[in-house]
Amino acid sequence: MGTRKVLVTGCSSGIGLAVAVRLAKDEAKRFKVVATMRDLEKRGPLEKAAGDALNKTLAIQKLDVCCEESIKACINSLPDRQVDVLVSNAGIGMIGPLECQSITAIKELFDVNLFGLVRLVKEVLPDMKQRQSGHIVVMSSVMGLQGLLFNDVYSASKFAVEGFCESLAVQAMKFHIKTTLVEPGPVITEFERKVYEDAENIDLSETDEETARIFRDIYLPYSKMVFTTLGQTPEEVAEQTHKVITAKEPPLRHQTNRLYMPMTALKHADPTGRLPLEAFYKMIFKHDRVFKATLGVLRMLHRRGGNK
Ligand code: NAD
Secondary structure (H helix, E strand, O other): OOOEEEEEOOOOOHHHHHHHHHHHOOOOOOEEEEEEEOOHHHOHHHHHHHHHHEOOOEEEEEOOOOOHHHHHHHHHOOHHHOOOEEEEOOOOOOOOOHHHOOHHHHHHHHHHHOHHHHHHHHHHHHHHHHHOOEEEEEEOOHHHOOOOOOOHHHHHHHHHHHHHHHHHHHHHHHOOEEEEEEEOOOEOOHHHHHHHHHHHHOOHHHOOHHHHHHHHHHHHHHHHHHHHHHOEOHHHHHHHHHHHHHOOOOOOEEEOOHHHHHHHHHHHHOOOOHHHHHHHHHHHHHOHHHHHHHHHHHHHHHHOOOOO
């Protein structure tokens, strides 16, 4: 196989940046990467991380996943519009009680997380079908498999992404196009910083006192603990995404965080949904000490290099 042309979205920071750089620095030089971002003024960190690969195996282009014209302009500028691997990574987060989120903000989140992906796929799929080859790689989340307290809207967007890809994958397969959902658990990026910054400033007067207390005094400290205990680096996620893209038979789903797997497995163990529901309820509201002790064990496993 010759050099594969890869287009990655959301490369000004975090996972997108790390994936673009990892593929551009592929030891066997199997990829030419078009690393895209909404705002080219933010290209500094990517240029620095790309180093020698810049303008050789990595080119930077503008692309806003919320704007069809921007997607078309970027893809039309590529020789033969060729995208062999699409990495749909751009995404935004949201946490907090539902009553405190505006419908406008919720629609904006879906516009990036779901419709951004839909716009991209609509643009590249016909060409991939014609070439009878291609790989659509989507940065989903474990929250696309298992909902989590105060993540209702974000989780809904990632469930939508999962449903979209799962349905599309069957048709794509007929045209020899592969589909992969990469499902990270917590990753320490700008995403996390922005989400917690928004959470600190959220107007909790829109909800009742008990919900505000649960969010502020239970959810936020727990969630931060989970990030420090289980959080991966964007480079770890990029390494696994590179493996998935170079695999002979890429999987439909790939969870990047082994330590998070027991939480998503609960769902498959009980089709009535009671098991995960009760487990999460008890973990958060009843067994504070068990939760903290479990995190302690996981932290130890993580330090011993168990989170590969
Ligand atoms: P990040 O905030 O560092 O990166 C997200 C990128 O998307 C940013 O560069 C941002 O500018 C870009 N973006 C936002 N709107 C855009 C638009 N309209 N057009 C183009 N780009 C746009 O966060 P990250 O953690 O690297 O997130 C990358 C992906 O990974 C997201 O889809 C996110 O949902 C997913 N994810 C993140 C985590 C986590 O804990 N950080 C966990 C699981 C999945």
